[in-house]
Amino acid sequence: MEALKRKIRNKLPKGTLYFYYLCTAVKACLPDIKRRVHDKVYNNSESDKVKRDLTLSYHIIEKGLTMPVPRPGFGKAVVIGLVNTIVKYQKLNLPEAELEFKQSVSVLKEYIEFHKSIYYQLDQEVTAKLDIIETRFKGIEGIKQIRTNKDEYFQHIQKPFDQFCISRYSVRNYTNQEISLPVLYECIELAQKSPSFCNRQPTRVKIVKSAEKKKAILDIQNGNRGFGDLAETLLVITSVISTTKDIHERNENHLNGGMFSMTLLNALHFHKIAACSLNWSVSNDKDVKIREILNIPNNEVVLLIISCGYVPDEFSVASSPRKKAEEITVEHL
Numbered sequence: 562m563e564a565l566k567r568k569i570r571n572k573l574p575k576g577t578l579y580f581y582y583l584c585t586a587v588k589a590c591l592p593d594i595k596r597r598v599h600d601k602v603y604n605n606s607e608s609d610k611v612k613r614d615l616t617l618s619y620h621i622i623e624k625g626l627t628m629p630v631p632r633p634g635f636g637k638a639v640v641i642g643l644v645n646t647i648v649k650y651q652k653l654n655l656p657e658a659e660l661e662f663k664q665s666v667s668v669l670k671e672y673i674e675f676h677k678s679i680y681y682q683l684d685q686e687v688t689a690k691l692d693i694i695e696t697r698f699k700g701i702e703g704i705k706q707i708r709t710n711k712d713e714y715f716q717h718i719q720k721p722f723d724q725f726c727i728s729r730y731s732v733r734n735y736t737n738q739e740i741s742l743p744v745l746y747e748c749i750e751l752a753q754k755s756p757s758f759c760n761r762q763p764t765r766v767k768i769v770k771s772a773e774k775k776k777a778i779l780d781i782q783n784g785n786r787g788f789g790d791l792a793e794t795l796l797v798i799t800s801v802i803s804t805t806k807d808i809h810e811r812n813e814n815h816l817n818g819g820m821f822s823m824t825l826l827n828a829l830h831f832h833k834i835a836a837c838s839l840n841w842s843v844s845n846d847k848d849v850k851i852r853e854i855l856n857i858p859n860n861e862v863v864l865l866i867i868s869c870g871y872v873p874d875e876f877s878v879a880s881s882p883r884k885k886a887e888e889i890t891v892e893h894l
């Protein structure tokens with residue numbers, strides 16, 4: 562059957578074949594695209610969306626607080642937006658015990674404390690908003706950002722898996738100490754142990770150390786402000802499309818790449834290399850640019866960038882607390 566299919570395929574003009582694959586691809590992808598569009602237009606679940614907005618905003622503030630050098634008065638628009646979303650959450654009568662709510666309030670309290678500690682007078686509009694947080698939510702406490710040092714941060718890397726796993730954080734602060742290529746290859750070798758579909762091993766890594774190329778990439782990535790320029794190495798994770806047989810396997814590149822990247826993050830942590838994933842959720846023009854910068858072939862998709870470096874003696878990490886397992890799990894027993 563396969564041989565016959567191949568024979569027919571070889572006989573067909575390329576244009577006809579292209580059109581056939583395009584129709585199959587549209588048919589396969591359309592339900593997912595429709596589901597996503599429907600969610601944006603018709604999903605009226607205020608609860609899901611307000612929690613998403615809280616997380617997006619509080620995460621920006623927790624990142625700002627843990628930057629190598631936090632900028633006084635940073636994130637004005639985000640702070641104001643976050644207070645408004647907190648007020649909206651309260652008006653919707655949603656539970657105050659939810660992680661997103663508690664953490665949002667808590668991060669804003671840390672924002673206030675940080676500015677008090679450096680005797681920086683926030684502007685009036687921000688102060689007026691933050692007063693709401695201080696007066697209405699006195700009893701609410703979340704998880705604070707973490708100040709740590711080199712020895713403390715890596716103290717669990719030889720410990721049992723649970724302790725190792727819990728000890729990894731995204732680190733957004735690096736020295737210029739060089740990470741040697743052999744060490745990077747050891748980490749990539751470990752990441753290669755990640756499972757992949759039929760062991761097809763679609764994931765690829767580009768090690769970027771050229772200052773010019775790092776800058777060009779970070780300039781078009783939208784989540785590295787305040788720390789990206791410190792990265793000694795960027796690891797660009799891509800995946801080979803030609804390893805997939807048909808359009809129904811289209812998610813395998815991202816899925817396999819995600820599993821690979823997690824092992825890679827753990828391997829870097831094991832080797833005392835700090836790292837932070839950087840999203841590659843970009844518009845097509847940016848994707849074209851990174852392909853030009855790194856000469857990435859057309860049959861590879863860019864999945865993720867990981868900024869890496871050795872840590873300074875002291876640094877901060879965003880606490881990024883997690884929901885409990887019970888909150889994200891459904892049992893069908």
Ligand SMILES: Cc1cc2nc3c(=O)[nH]c(=O)nc-3n(C[C@H](O)[C@H](O)[C@H](O)COP(=O)(O)O)c2cc1C
Pocket residue numbers: 620624729730731732733783784785837838839840841865879880881
């Ligand atoms: C796919 C992906 C994309 C990410 N993109 C960014 C990014 O652009 N900038 C950033 O600072 N952190 C980014 N992160 C890191 C997350 O913010 C971080 O993993 C999350 O807050 C959990 O914290 P932890 O890694 O310290 O456990 C990304 C993480 C993932 C998995």
